[in-house]
Amino acid sequence: MQGTTMKSLSLTKVSLFVATAITASFIVNANEKTEADVVKAKDATTEVAKKSDAVAFSSLDTNKDGELSLSEVKASNNKLLARTFSEIDSNSDNLLTQKELESYVASAK
Numbered sequence: 001m002q003g004t005t006m007k008s009l010s011l012t013k014v015s016l017f018v019a020t021a022i023t024a025s026f027i028v029n030a031n032e033k034t035e036a037d038v039v040k041a042k043d044a045t046t047e048v049a050k051k052s053d054a055v056a057f058s059s060l061d062t063n064k065d066g067e068l069s070l071s072e073v074k075a076s077n078n079k080l081l082a083r084t085f086s087e088i089d090s091n092s093d094n095l096l097t098q099k100e101l102e103s104y105v106a107s108a109k
């Protein structure tokens, strides 16, 4: 159970990065519902996050070089991602790869 919770928490973080708007709508909905519905909403958010992850990454990657530069992140208006950019950029090359994003999310517990 603990593991499941942690997994869904870190996946929620993925969704914060890549699907802020979608996640926000689920959280708003969740607040108006019962606890069982909240769990369902979280599962749905996780599903959306999984599906939107690759899509969102490539949609932020405007020059399609497979990495996100700070200007690409800023252009996306994803403030959370912009703020955590240097934390996610583990090799400090000022570019975020999908792998860096994934390992940041995996380590953020």
Ligand SMILES: [Ca+2]
Pocket: 061, 062, 063, 064, 065, 066, 067, 068, 069, 072
């Ligand atoms: Ca790029």
Ligand SMILES: [Ca+2]
Pocket: 089, 090, 091, 092, 093, 094, 095, 096, 097, 100
């Ligand atoms: Ca990097």
